[in-house]
Amino acid sequence: MAEEGDVLTSLDNLNGANGHDTAPVAGLVTQYVKDLSVENPRAPESYQWQEQPQLDVQFNIGARKINDEFTEVELKITTAAKTSQGTAYLVELAYCGLVGMRNMNDDQRHAFSYAEAPRILFPFARRVIADAVRDAGYPPLLLDPIDFNGLYLQQLQQQRSQAEQLAGEPAGEA
Template structure:
């Protein structure tokens, strides 16, 4: 019977080329973590008495920072502001990150993975962090609606191409905001 280590060795050997180079495409989340978080409750304790349903403003931003040739830190930033006519109820700012490993994948596919697929994978965990933070601030947990990161990515690519075709060729690369 093969040991677990033997199975991993066999998988690694099968993925290696004859010259020992790893040629199989691979992409995945190595680890994920809260990098920065802020929860503000600026009008407490008065805000606990307000009866008006809050207006929610939820903003997302996606960033990617190379750590090495094969590892990139993807940051899913969430900024949430709950307010009423009386004032701000709470503000939550979260930078939720994942270290993403990518090997032997074409640049355009790697870009799509970093700015569409990785945020999709990270989102449920970031949503849970936000829900717990809002609950811990003394309010009902906020369950942010699911986000179509792939759809947003495609929209940004199309907008960038349209802008370039209209003569705005000096636009920054897609991938900052989502």
């Protein structure tokens, strides 16, 4: 297990200095599977089903500040394959990265945590999902690439629109 001093040294190495650089720097210190659940509730009958399953894939991104320089970014992916006969499989993954950020304002930190870090983590989470589905006895599920930056910008625009709508509404009735 890495000590906090080791992690701080890793962050110093990201900016190529001994902590004296004032330029913004961010990077992935480590990544890991925090939680993985694979359910194959209808095995072995589900292996005989001829109907093509409908896939439902859900993503959620979370970030938890560890201290002033480190944030845990969590990419949650839930995928379910269902047919009219039932659920073939369900895979739930919480894939995390410990992100080091220094000399960044709050907007930069937010953007890195919710757009760039998930972009970096996704290919590794995608492999875990593919392997888990294969290990459950089905063909590997290869998730399509995701434009996390585009989704992030879209969500920011929606939040701004909602804030503008709320600002334009009357405060109450007289």
